[in-house]
Amino acid sequence: MSNSVASDIAKRAAVAARAVATLTEQQKNDVLQRMANAIRKHQDKILEVNQQDMAAGREKDLSDAMLDRLQLNPERIEGMATAIEEIIELKDPVGERMPFTTRPNGIVVEKMRIPLGVICMIYEARPNVTADAGALCFKSGNAVILRCGREAIESSKAIAAALHEALRESDLPEDVITVVPTPDRDLMLNLLQQDDYIDLVIPRGGEGLIHFVSDNSKIPVIQHYKGVCHLYVDKDADLDKALNLLLNGKTQRTGVCNALEGLLVHKDIAEQFLPKAAAALQEKGVKIHSDQTSASYFEQPDIISTDAFGEEYLALEIAVRTVADFDAGIKHIQDFGSGHTEVIATENETTAQRFIREVDSAVTMWNASSRFSDGGQLGLGAEIGISTSKLHAYGPMGLQALTTEKFVVTGTGQTRD
Template sequence: MSNSVATDIAKRAAIAARAVAPLTETEKNAVLQRMADAIRKHQADILAVNEKDMAAGREKQLSEAMLDRLQLNAERIEGMATAIEEIIALADPVGERMPLTTRPNGIEVEKMRIPLGVICMIYEARPNVTADAGALCFKSGNAVILRCGREAIESSKAIAAALHEALRDSGLPEDVIAVVPTPDRELMLDLLQQHEHIDLVIPRGGEGLIHFVSDNSKIPVIQHYKGVCHLYVDKDADIEKALALLLNGKTHRTGVCNALEGLLVDEAIAAEFLPKAAQALQEKGVTVHCDQASAKYFDNADVIADDAFGEEYLALEIAVRTVAGFEGALAHIQAFGSGHTEVIATENEATAQRFIREVDSAVTMWNASSRFSDGGQLGLGAEIGISTSKLHAYGPMGLQALTTEKFVVTGNGQTRA
């Protein structure tokens, strides 16, 4: 039975995608404004449902990081509405043409951006993904299937109900933003087999979820297993800047993938920087795991083995290592980074540019907090996810990443000899 349910959801989404693809930018923006207005209008309803999800989450003893992702409040709901309005302000990539060449026989060759079609979002305790994914997929001309985890499914349904109201008021089918009615795993497995109707799967959640989806899908999957982000404090760093980057990256919000999980310090500056870092981290209640060389600068630090780095704590915890200059930092990142975001603190432009070129990561930063590794902060509007695989997108995914390109050839009756 579940297979027929999954097939029906996927087929209806594919049909709905045809209703979105031809809409003009002006038409899509009008619908998006209705979506933002509907979320604000139904704030009280959404919060009431979310509190029930939160109560159930506490009863199940979800981690603090998971509960933080699950919780909604007036500010976060306004953030969802504002993110949709930021998407309205972005240029629509659909239909954009890129001239390539005019061939000797006179045919003109271009590329044109087109929607992917149907995108399936699979996510856990992240109800805001419902609004972000719905709006981004809609603006880029796609339909989306939303499969939320058990922890946040009722909150997700409440948000989707507001989006559906906007679609109905605009004369569009609700299946443009389809909602899987149950978190049943068998139904999710069946969705992952619908390669005839679904074009891309984007999982957002823990490493286990991403592995499960990647291992079981017949549809291409955007992968982001975890966010092990590092700050490397170079010998030429400004100490105060580096401390600010450390504290913001680690303590601003811990349960997110762009939070710092590792601190690497050039041995040439360790004696100057690490005592100050130790005091600042202690004041914020951060637990420190470190190598033997760094331990002398910390009280009650947990000394870990060289192969124990690379953890995604998602808590007030951080791994600290003293490294032998740039090469030592690069080697550590290559061994323990997750391809998400890496930051260098330095006043040496040549070193910074080398870091940017040589570090294999979706986002590299110079003297900026890892917390900026976010679609909204990077000017993409709300992001639909962060890809740490390189096909077909890499890094925070906005509107353009939800399109593909086709060739357009214009001739005047030319035939091939």
């Protein structure tokens, strides 16, 4: 039964994708504004349903990080509506033509951006993904199938009901944005086999979910296993600036993938910086996991071995290591980073540029908080996910990452010899 249900969902989405692909930018923007308005209009209903999901989550002993992602409030709902309006302001990439070459025989070769088609989003306790993914896929001319985890299923359906209202008012099929009505795992497995209709799968959630989807999908998968982000405080850092980057990156919001999980400090400034960091982190209630060299600066740290670095805590915890020099800091990131976001605090531009060139992560930052590693903060509008694999996108994924390119060739009757 679940195989036929999955096939039907995928087929209907593929048909709906053709309706979206032909809309003009203005038509899409008009529908998106209706979506934002509908989310505001149905705020009370969405909050009511979310409270039910939150109560169920507490009964199931969900982690604080999962509950934080699950919880909605008026500010977060307004944030969803505002994110859709920010997407309206973004240039529609669909149909954009890029000159490529003019051949000696006179044919003109261009590239043109086109939608991917049907995107399947699989996510856990993130109800806001329903609005973000629905709007981003719609603006980029795609249909989307949203498979939400059981933790947020009712919240996701309530948000989708608002989006569907906007689609109906615009004479568009609801299958443009499909919410899978059950978190049944067999149904998800069967969706992952629908490669005739679904063009891309984007999982968002824990490392176990990403591995499961990647291992079982016949469809290309965007991977983002975890966010182990580091701040490297260089010997030429402004220490007050570095401390602010540390506190913002670690404590502003802990249960997110762009929060700091590691602090690396050059040995030449460890004696000046680590006492400041220790006092500030203690005041915020941050648990310290430290190497032996850094331990003396902290009160009762958890001293860990080298192979214990690289954890994604998603909590008020951080791993601290003193490194001998810049190269040792880079080596640590290579060994324990996850390809998400890495930050250097330094006033030395040459060192900063080396860091940017040599660190292989989707986002590298110089004197800026890791918390800016987010589609909205980087000017993409709401992001559909962050890719830590390099095909076909790397880093936060906005509208352009939800399109592909085709060749357009214009001639005057040329034939090949």
